[in-house]
Amino acid sequence: xxxxxxxxxxxxxxxxxxxxxxxxxxxxxxxxxxxxxxxxxxxxxxxxxxxxxxxxxxxxxxxxxxxxxxxxxxxxxxxxxxxxxxxxxxxxxxxxxxxxxxxxxxxxxxxxxxxxxxxxxxxxxxxxxxxxxxxxxxxxxxxxxxxxxxxxxxxxxxxxxxxxxxxxxxxxxxxxxxxxxxxxxxxxxxxxxxxxxxxxxxxxxxxxxxxxxxxxxxxxxxxxxxxxxxxxxxxxxxxxxxxxxxxxxxxxxxxxxxxxxxxxxxxxxxxxxxxxxxxxxxxxxxxxxxxxxxxxxxxxxxxxxxxxxxxxxxxxxxxxxxxxxxxxxxxxx
Amino acid sequence: xxxxxxxxxxxxxxxxxxxxxxxxxxxxxxxxxxxxxxxxxxxxxxxxxxxxxxxxxxxxxxxxxxxxxxxxxxxxxxxxxxxxxxxxxxxxxxxxxxxxxxxxxxxxxxxxxxxxxxxxxxxxxxxxxxxxxxxxxxxxxxxxxxxxxxxxxxxxxxxxxxxxxxxxxxxxxxxxxxxxxxxxxxxxxxxxxxxxxxxxxxxxxxxxxxxxxxxxxxxxxxxxxxxxxxxxxxxxxxxxxxxxxxxxxxxxxxxxxxxxxxxxxxxxxxxxxxxxxxxxxxxxxxxxxxxxxxxxxxxxxxxxxxxxxxxxxxxxxxxxxxxxxxxxxxxxxxxxxxxxxxxxxxxxxxxxxxxxxxxxxxxxxxxxxxxxxxxxxxxxxxxxxxxxxxxxxxxxxxxxxxxxxxxxxxxxxxxxxxxxxxxxxxxxxxxxxxxxxxxxxxxxxxxxxxxxxxxxxxxxxxxxxxxxxxxxxxxxxxxxxxxxxxxxxxxxxxxxxxxxxxxxxxxxxxxxxxxxxx
Numbered sequence: 001x002x003x004x005x006x007x008x009x010x011x012x013x014x015x016x017x018x019x020x021x022x023x024x025x026x027x028x029x030x031x032x033x034x035x036x037x038x039x040x041x042x043x044x045x046x047x048x049x050x051x052x053x054x055x056x057x058x059x060x061x062x063x064x065x066x067x068x069x070x071x072x073x074x075x076x077x078x079x080x081x082x083x084x085x086x087x088x089x090x091x092x093x094x095x096x097x098x099x100x101x102x103x104x105x106x107x108x109x110x111x112x113x114x115x116x117x118x119x120x121x122x123x124x125x126x127x128x129x130x131x132x133x134x135x136x137x138x139x140x141x142x143x144x145x146x147x148x149x150x151x152x153x154x155x156x157x158x159x160x161x162x163x164x165x166x167x168x169x170x171x172x173x174x175x176x177x178x179x180x181x182x183x184x185x186x187x188x189x190x191x192x193x194x195x196x197x198x199x200x201x202x203x204x205x206x207x208x209x210x211x212x213x214x215x216x217x218x219x220x221x222x223x224x225x226x227x228x229x230x231x232x233x234x235x236x237x238x239x240x241x242x243x244x245x246x247x248x249x250x251x252x253x254x255x256x257x258x259x260x261x262x263x264x265x266x267x268x269x270x271x272x273x274x275x276x277x278x279x280x281x282x283x284x285x286x287x288x289x290x291x292x293x294x295x296x297x298x299x300x301x302x303x304x305x306x307x308x309x310x311x312x313x314x315x316x317x318x319x320x321x322x323x324x325x326x327x328x329x330x331x332x333x
Numbered sequence: 334x335x336x337x338x339x340x341x342x343x344x345x346x347x348x349x350x351x352x353x354x355x356x357x358x359x360x361x362x363x364x365x366x367x368x369x370x371x372x373x374x375x376x377x378x379x380x381x382x383x384x385x386x387x388x389x390x391x392x393x394x395x396x397x398x399x400x401x402x403x404x405x406x407x408x409x410x411x412x413x414x415x416x417x418x419x420x421x422x423x424x425x426x427x428x429x430x431x432x433x434x435x436x437x438x439x440x441x442x443x444x445x446x447x448x449x450x451x452x453x454x455x456x457x458x459x460x461x462x463x464x465x466x467x468x469x470x471x472x473x474x475x476x477x478x479x480x481x482x483x484x485x486x487x488x489x490x491x492x493x494x495x496x497x498x499x500x501x502x503x504x505x506x507x508x509x510x511x512x513x514x515x516x517x518x519x520x521x522x523x524x525x526x527x528x529x530x531x532x533x534x535x536x537x538x539x540x541x542x543x544x545x546x547x548x549x550x551x552x553x554x555x556x557x558x559x560x561x562x563x564x565x566x567x568x569x570x571x572x573x574x575x576x577x578x579x580x581x582x583x584x585x586x587x588x589x590x591x592x593x594x595x596x597x598x599x600x601x602x603x604x605x606x607x608x609x610x611x612x613x614x615x616x617x618x619x620x621x622x623x624x625x626x627x628x629x630x631x632x633x634x635x636x637x638x639x640x641x642x643x644x645x646x647x648x649x650x651x652x653x654x655x656x657x658x659x660x661x662x663x664x665x666x667x668x669x670x671x672x673x674x675x676x677x678x679x680x681x682x683x684x685x686x687x688x689x690x691x692x693x694x695x696x697x698x699x700x701x702x703x704x705x706x707x708x709x710x711x712x713x714x715x716x717x718x719x720x721x722x723x724x725x726x727x728x729x730x731x732x733x734x735x736x737x738x739x740x741x742x743x744x745x746x747x748x749x750x751x752x753x754x755x756x757x758x759x760x761x762x763x764x765x766x767x768x769x770x771x772x773x774x775x776x777x778x779x780x781x782x783x784x785x786x787x788x789x790x791x792x793x794x795x796x797x798x799x800x801x802x803x804x805x806x807x808x809x810x811x812x813x814x815x816x817x818x819x820x821x822x823x824x825x826x827x828x829x830x831x832x833x834x835x836x837x838x839x840x841x842x843x844x845x846x847x848x849x850x851x
Contacts, residue, residue, distance in 0.1 A: 055735030061400050065479030067771055074475035105394040115544045178582055187579035189568050192541045283575040293391030
């Protein structure tokens with residue numbers, strides 16, 4: 001952080017900009033390299049962990065009545081008779097070409113994830129946007145009158161929302177919005193294009209994911225704003241007689257951004273985790289349900305494929321959050 | 334949504350009666366294998382049936398000869414492709430692509446005649462060469478030896494354009510039964526790469542398939558009876574709960590194999606039919622009979638069978654959606670021995686048998702179970718409670734599925750198992766009870782049983798075969814390693830407009846070619 005802060009004070013603007021861009025690029029490259037390395041380690045752990053579970057993909061894909069010789073043939077077909085490190089190396093070397101291997105049932109992993117991954121991204125991204133907007137609105141509203149009635153209500157509601165797990169939210173939504181009132185479709189039915197047949201099928205899954213995360217992030221926003229409230233420049237702004245909402249938006253909020261960005265970045269991981277539960281409950285065709293089935297079937301290439309794609313997305317989001325935090329902190333330095 | 338809630342409610346008024354009739358299994362309408370049709374109604378042609386079937390995105394397979402872990406995949410394959418034979422009602426094996434079959438005197442050579450007028454969806458006629466190639470392809474898969482037992486690749490051949498000859502390594506009176514499940518016929522030479530778009534011969538052609546979901550349209554050239562539906566849309570559901578919710582909300586017309594919990598939820602809805610397919614799932618308790626097992630003494634096994642309260646099990650574990658069984662597997666077999674007296678609960682006799690056998694009542698016995706299918710773990714828990722009343726201490730151990738199949742199945746002393754094909758006594762005898770059976774779950778070796786079994790599959794005299802089959806069931810009832818307390822119904826939920834739904838257990842649930850919409 002210090003190098004960029006230093007370049008901001010550089011006297012020659014043109015040279016400074018170029019320098020800054022290079023520094024940022026280097027920084028991004030470094031972060032990307034670190035994250036990629038982390039992902040490789042994670043994938044190695046996945047391969048090893050599946051190996052440690054009892055049973056293997058050949059067992060899971062076999063039918064009752066197969067003899068030991070049949071099972072051995074199946075194991076050979078799936079390459080499970082080769083050492084773990086060799087299978088891992090094979091999978092990793094095919095990865096740069098976009099080849100994620102073959103599932104235990106003989107389908108290409110990229111085919112199995114081609115529709116579910118975008119579907120989950122749409123689900124998680126929609127939930128994320130709703131989380132960002134509503135937590136900022138609620139947090140700012142609560143912070144506008146600290147200790148007021150609005151603040152207390154938001155505080156209680158957000159704690160409650162975060163404390164309720166996704167499946168409770170899902171089941172409640174399902175009962176009220178679908179089975180009792182008939183307003184929304186109860187389950188997701190997928191069309192020939194691999195997407196949910198109607199957009200209304202997204203509403204409940206998105207809400208089920210967004211509600212708990214909004215609860216958490218509202219508390220983060222509110223807390224960060226409270227921290228900023230006692231900062232000298234905010235107190236000065238108040239003493240200057242600026243209207244409270246101006247102080248809140250112009251002086252408190254910018255300072256709260258780093259903490260808020262970190263909170264939201266954490267949410268992306270939780271959104272993916274929650275997607276496993278929510279997708280199952282609403283029959284949403286995403287990677288969460290693929291992952292759950294793959295673990296049960298000890299389908300290592302498929303599990304690795306899901307971990308790899310989800311890991312890449314989460315890494316990208318964390319990187320973005322890093323950059324936001326960096327940029328804002330840099331600006332204040 | 335194609336049908337509004339109000340339409341469903343209106344249509345629902347006359348339905349519960351039809352649903353009840355279907356549940357009672359009235360098969361007098363001639364269709365035999367299907368239910369849900371009001372006698373006065375004439376089938377109406379047209380419409381799209383929206384079906385929900387269970388499956389996981391991770392387990393999708395498109396290969397008719399692959400392992401179909403997903404019910405949704407199997408449903409789609411079974412409507413697009415034809416097997417040689419299919420499950421039947423009056424006889425458990427009914428014709429499909431094979432119009433007829435006969436065996437040689439020694440019951441080793443089986444000759445199948447291909448149905449007149451059978452053509453692939455692209456118009457080319459089905460030849461014996463296609464059938465031979467398909468059976469050989471099936472035999473070469475890792476599960477080939479289990480699916481076509483006793484058949485070598487080289488012993489499948491074509492006699493002429495319309496006749497296929499299969500020679501078994503041993504006499505097997507029930508071989509045609511083995512072709513019901515996966516003898517799907519493809520065109521000779523279909524490559525693995527083309528398998529997903531390969532033309533079938535079935536009542537429906539594939540319009541599209543994506544991510545486990547599919548749309549099928551009627552094949553007007555099908556050689557079988559008239560198909561009434563224009564199209565079938567299959568939606569894959571990961572859980573029975575989500576599937577039942579979709580049905581209750583009117584998003585699908587049929588929830589295939591939705592289970593007892595869903596049936597309980599739907600029971601109060603007048604606009605939903607709850608269809609029961611009896612003898613769908615067996616959940617026996619397995620007692621290992623080998624010498625080092627606490628259940629080696631047949632008196633102990635008899636006592637355990639006398640301890641269970643079968644009515645209570647059916648009522649509580651299956652929510653009443655099932656029937657009491659008599660420790661003989663294959664309850665749906667038309668030749669099932671109904672005259673063997675039903676075993677009931679008799680704690681006094683059980684205690685005496687245990688005393689006589691010197692069974693150690695101070696020990697706690699572990700009963701291993703899984704949550705693979707709904708009700709299985711509950712059955713173990715309830716049984717443990719009932720055993721306690723007889724002074725036997727049973728502790729239920731729940732294992733994760735992978736661990737169970739890897740470590741307990743076929744080697745544990747005391748565990749729960751489950752079987753989805755229950756319309757053949759011989760099937761179970763050959764798969765799980767005869768001494769050399771590959772899946773002899775209880776490690777049971779009984780010379781009397783083995784002799785009866787060989788008589789059943791090796792005798793060409795129907796009378797002797799029938800007598801041997803009764804003897805076999807009696808021995809199984811008396812001293813096998815199984816406690817079979819009851820049979821779970823297969824349960825489908827359907828909107829009231831759906832008619833002529835499948836009635837048979839197990840894979841009979843995919844027989845949707847006769848369905849029509851009112």
